[in-house]
Every structure is written in structure tokens, then in C-alpha cells.
Amino acid sequence: MTTIRDTSNVDVARQPVHGASGTAGLPEMPQILELEAGPMAHGGHCVARHEGRVVFVRHAIPGEVVRAVVTEAGEGARFWRADAVEVLHGSEFRRTHQWKLADSLRAHAAGRLPVGGAEYGHIVLPHQRRLKAQVFRDTVARIAGLQLEVHVTGAPGDDPSGLHWRTRNAFAVTPTGRLAMHAHRSTVLVPVRNMPLGVPGLDALKLWELDFTGLSRVDVATPASGESALVLLTPADxxxxxxxxxxxHRQTSRLPEGTSVALIVPGETPNDRPEIHRLRGRTWTQETVASVRGSEHAFRITGDGFWQVHRSAPSMLVDAVLAAADPQPGQVIADLYAGAGLFSAFLADRVGTEGLVLSVEAAPGASRDARRNLHGVTQAAVLNGMTDRVLGGWLSKPDQPVADCGLGGHSVDTVVLDPPRAGAGKTAVERIHRLDPERIVYVSCDPASFARDLGLLSQAGWTAAKVDVYDLYPDTHHMESVALLTKS
Structure with missing residues (x-):
């Protein structure tokens, strides 16, 4: 049974409780509930109930009894949100959180909010992966109506603590010029002086010692291959x-020799290409990726272009995609949402000069990088455009040359897609099905959008022949999956 506790002498973060609309809902005095944490749900929170209402509780473990401070509520809200601030009956899988600033218990005891991210940091790593497998299975069953048996695999060499894996990190900037991170679902900034999830090269930059007044954001790329870091600065409005x-330029002169620094000035509208002003070094980073199958490629990533954040993710995912796609000499493979050409380069190796890889990317910057990264690879064609529109062109004029948005008379043997977190969506999924490939390899970073798209493909006659799930985001609720779909 849940109860409301008197909070008059409880030292928790003194923040107003907000409703779903973002306006003040309950009184500013924090409301404390005693809750029994139910199953872990997609998003990094346990499902609990208070007087029949669902409460999503972060920083708990299924089976625990906790005291939790309500962070979002409202009389008409379908559910509330809360942070665990005290553990009354703990799980055998609980440990001291690996990152003090992200630890809800210590943060609220100190009268502040925890930073977002690392919401699994209080759970031992093997149990994190068991919970992720359960969340993946439950999400696919709930949304797609399919039962999948999956296990979650970690990256070789990962620290047992789940730390030191991020090669890409983003920070906000306080009004006094210090690096900070946002509290979960909040505009509140929490100053930081380290980032334990980051690779060691991040702390070596000592960015915490610099004054970034006048900026709104600082992005840092510290390549896994040991190449020089790139620091990207975004001006405040x-x-x-x-x-x-x-x-x-003067401030960043204190950074280690070889560090590149650039100022990114956003365009007037979201569709405008940002201007990149080089302050030091170059405006791009280089990553080298090797496959267990023997090949190796170097990739250039300009500015804040997308790249997998875990240091081992590119090589792990390349190997998984190659195993699922099983590309053969002479085949035609469509690589959708291809980014800088990571999968395209290795797929092109396998199909050979008699085959063809169609590398499709909507972001102009990433598409330009793909052209550089695939320069001289005659069996790869880089196409810049929205995926559903490119697919529509292939279907409407398959005999037109590839350069004219056609397929050049080819049929597509395999489709590889790695869409953003929102997934591919109904239009793209329907058009992929109409291409009639022999197999589809779906790479996803979100089980909910994957489940939605998988449900659509299942209705069209596709079966998930194999699904592998990878823990490429330790200490967080995120995960990556690679699914091989074949015709029923």
C-alpha cells in the first residue's frame, strides 16, 4: 500500500512540481510517496501505482520499496512522474550510483535535482542488461504483438562499472560560462566538472576549467581511434x-595541442545550413573502423555530424549488419539513413565492383561526408534526399539512371536501414516492402519505434528471423538492436 508522507522536515530538491502542461500543478512543497516499484518500462522508469494512478519512478529497481518525490503531476494527468529519494527495501542488484551528480538519492538529499542520463547507474551491469532485455521483449509484444526471445550483449572490454565509453558528449553552458547538464525533463542546469560516461580523453581536455560565457552549448568529439578531439561551440542567442x-580562440588556446575548435552558427531557420567557423585545427574528426572480417576504413565526420557514441559501436554494428545482410558479389544493397557511409563502405567491399550499394542520407552535411568517405568506390552511389522520397523515386521510375533518382534497371536484393530514434515510419516501411528485397536488416536505437515498424512489416508478411540487442549505452536505459527480417 502506498502512503503520502509528511514532508515538512524532508530535505529534498525545492523545485515546483509541474503538470503535463509545464505549468505549476501541485503545491511547491514536494509530495513524497511510498511506492513499490513494479516492472521496468521503456524510458528508464519503473511502473508503480498510487491510489490507482500510474506513477513512473526513476532511480528505482523492480521489487524495491522506495520513498519518491513527485516531479510531475496534475489533477487531470493520466500518470505522475517521481524520483526515488530513499530506499526502504532495496534490491540485491542495487549498488552505489557510479556518478554522484546523476544519483537521485544524493542529489535530493543535497537539495538539488540529478542530471539526466545514467538513470541505470545504481544497478549492477549484468542486471541492467537483464532489464533491457525484458523492456525490449515487453515493448515489442505490446506494440507489435510479437513474442521475441532476446538477450542483451555488452561490448568487449567494457568497464564493469559501465563508465568511460562515450566518444560524443554535449553540454549546456551556465550564465557564468561553466559547463553544465540539464536535470531530467527540466530547464534546470547542473554545473559539472567531469563526465564519467565519457572516454578518458574527454577529461584530459579539462574543459571544466574554461570560461564559455556567451555560448549556449559545447559539443565534444573524442574519437575512439585516438585521433585529435574536436570541440564545437554554439553561440547563445x-x-x-x-x-x-x-x-x-584565446580561451581554447589552453586546450591540449592538436585539439580542434570550431564555432557553429545556426542558420536563421532549422532548414538553413549552419556556418562553421574554424578557430583552431580542423572542422572534422576522423574515425577508423575495423571489421572482424578483415577490412578497415577511415571515416571523416564534419562538425556535429552523426556518429555512434560508444567507442566500440561502429565495429560491432558493422559486423552485425554484415552477418545479417550476408552480402554477396554482384548484389544490389540499399543502405538507408546511411549517415557518413559507415555500413555502405563495408557493404561495398562485399558486393564488389559488379554490385552496387545505394547510400541514402537526408542530412546534406553527412551526405557530403559520405561522398568523401566513399570516394573512388565505384560500386557505391551516394544519394542525398529524404528516404521516403528516394524510395518513391525508385518505385515510380526504376529504369531511370541512379543519378536521376531511379534504380538504373536494377532490383534491390537487400535493404539495410538505420533510422533515427523516431523510426522509419509508415510511408518508408510500405515503400521498402514494395521494393521486394530478399531481406531487410533493421538497425534501431529505440525499441518502441522499432516495434511499430516491425508490426507494419509483420502485417506485410515479414518475419523477424533473428534479433540481436546490444548494450551500447551502459548505465542508461538505451539499447541498440539489429534485426534480420525475411519473407514469411
Whole structure:
């Protein structure tokens, strides 16, 4: 049974409780509930109930009894959100959180909110993976109506603590110029002086010691291959870019030799290409990826272009995609949402000069990188455009040359897709099905959107022949999956 406790003498983060609309809902005095944590749900929270209402509780473990401070509520809200602030009956799988600033128990005891991310940091790593497998299975069953048996595999060499794996990190900036991170689902900034999930090269930069006044965001790429880091600076609204550039050039002169620094000025509209002003070094990073099957490629990633954040993710996913796609000489493979050409390069090796890889990417910057990364690979064609539109062109004029948005008379043997977190969506899925490939290899970072798209493909006659799930985001609720789909 859940109860409401008197909070008059409880030292928890003194933040107003917000409703679903973002306006003040309950009184500012925090409301404390005693809850029994139910199963883990997609999103990193346990499902609990209070007087019949669902409460999503972060920083708990299924089976625990906790005291939790309500963080979002409202009289008409379908559910509430809460953070565990005290463990009354703990799980055998609980450990001291690996990152103090992300630890809800210590944060609320100190009168502040925990930073977002690392919401699994209080759980021992093997149990994190068991919970992720359960969440993946439950999500696919609930959304797609399919029963899948999956296990979650970690990356070789991962630290047992789940730390030191992120090669890409983003920080907000406080009004006083210090690096910070947002509290979960909040505009509140929490200053940071380290990032334990980051690879060691991040701390070596000592960015915490610099004054970033005038910026709104700092992005850092520290390549897994040991290449020099790239620091990207985004000006705050209204900042004088010319003056800011000079001051940031002086500030960042304290960074280790070889570190590149660039100022990214967003366009006037979201569709405008941002301007990149080089302050030091170059405006791109290089990553080298090797496959267990023997080949190796170097990739250039410009600015804040997408790249897998776990240091081992590119090689692990390449190997998984090659195993699922089983590309053969002479085949035609469509690589959708191809980014800088990671999968395309290795697929092109396998299909050979008699085959063809169609590398499709919507982001102009990533598409330009793909052209550089695939330069000289005659069996690869890089196409810049929205995936569903490119697919529509292939279906409407298959005999037109590839350069004219056609298929050049080819039929597609295999489709590989690695869509963003939102998934591919109904239109793209339907058009992929109409291409009539022999197999589909679906790479996903979100079980909910994957389940939705898998449900659509299942209705069209496709079967998940094999699904592998990887823990490429330790200490967080995120996971990556690679699914091989074949015709029923």
C-alpha cells in the first residue's frame, strides 16, 4: 500500500512540481510517496501505482520499496512522474550510483535535482542488461504483438562499472560560462566538472576549467581511434559572433595541442545550413573502423555530424549488419539513413565492383561526408534526399539512371536501414516492402519505434528471423538492436 508522507522536515530538491502542461500543478512543497516499484518500462522508469494512478519512478529497481518525490503531476494527468529519494527495501542488484551528480538519492538529499542520463547507474551491469532485455521483449509484444526471445550483449572490454565509453558528449553552458547538464525533463542546469560516461580523453581536455560565457552549448568529439578531439561551440542567442570567436580562440588556446575548435552558427531557420567557423585545427574528426572480417576504413565526420557514441559501436554494428545482410558479389544493397557511409563502405567491399550499394542520407552535411568517405568506390552511389522520397523515386521510375533518382534497371536484393530514434515510419516501411528485397536488416536505437515498424512489416508478411540487442549505452536505459527480417 502506498502512503503520502509528511514532508515538512524532508530535505529534498525545492523545485515546483509541474503538470503535463509545464505549468505549476501541485503545491511547491514536494509530495513524497511510498511506492513499490513494479516492472521496468521503456524510458528508464519503473511502473508503480498510487491510489490507482500510474506513477513512473526513476532511480528505482523492480521489487524495491522506495520513498519518491513527485516531479510531475496534475489533477487531470493520466500518470505522475517521481524520483526515488530513499530506499526502504532495496534490491540485491542495487549498488552505489557510479556518478554522484546523476544519483537521485544524493542529489535530493543535497537539495538539488540529478542530471539526466545514467538513470541505470545504481544497478549492477549484468542486471541492467537483464532489464533491457525484458523492456525490449515487453515493448515489442505490446506494440507489435510479437513474442521475441532476446538477450542483451555488452561490448568487449567494457568497464564493469559501465563508465568511460562515450566518444560524443554535449553540454549546456551556465550564465557564468561553466559547463553544465540539464536535470531530467527540466530547464534546470547542473554545473559539472567531469563526465564519467565519457572516454578518458574527454577529461584530459579539462574543459571544466574554461570560461564559455556567451555560448549556449559545447559539443565534444573524442574519437575512439585516438585521433585529435574536436570541440564545437554554439553561440547563445544574441551573442556577437565576431567578438565571441576571438575570445573563444584565446580561451581554447589552453586546450591540449592538436585539439580542434570550431564555432557553429545556426542558420536563421532549422532548414538553413549552419556556418562553421574554424578557430583552431580542423572542422572534422576522423574515425577508423575495423571489421572482424578483415577490412578497415577511415571515416571523416564534419562538425556535429552523426556518429555512434560508444567507442566500440561502429565495429560491432558493422559486423552485425554484415552477418545479417550476408552480402554477396554482384548484389544490389540499399543502405538507408546511411549517415557518413559507415555500413555502405563495408557493404561495398562485399558486393564488389559488379554490385552496387545505394547510400541514402537526408542530412546534406553527412551526405557530403559520405561522398568523401566513399570516394573512388565505384560500386557505391551516394544519394542525398529524404528516404521516403528516394524510395518513391525508385518505385515510380526504376529504369531511370541512379543519378536521376531511379534504380538504373536494377532490383534491390537487400535493404539495410538505420533510422533515427523516431523510426522509419509508415510511408518508408510500405515503400521498402514494395521494393521486394530478399531481406531487410533493421538497425534501431529505440525499441518502441522499432516495434511499430516491425508490426507494419509483420502485417506485410515479414518475419523477424533473428534479433540481436546490444548494450551500447551502459548505465542508461538505451539499447541498440539489429534485426534480420525475411519473407514469411
Amino acid at each position: 544574441g551573442a556577437d559572433v565576431s567578438q565571441l570567436g576571438g575570445r573563444m
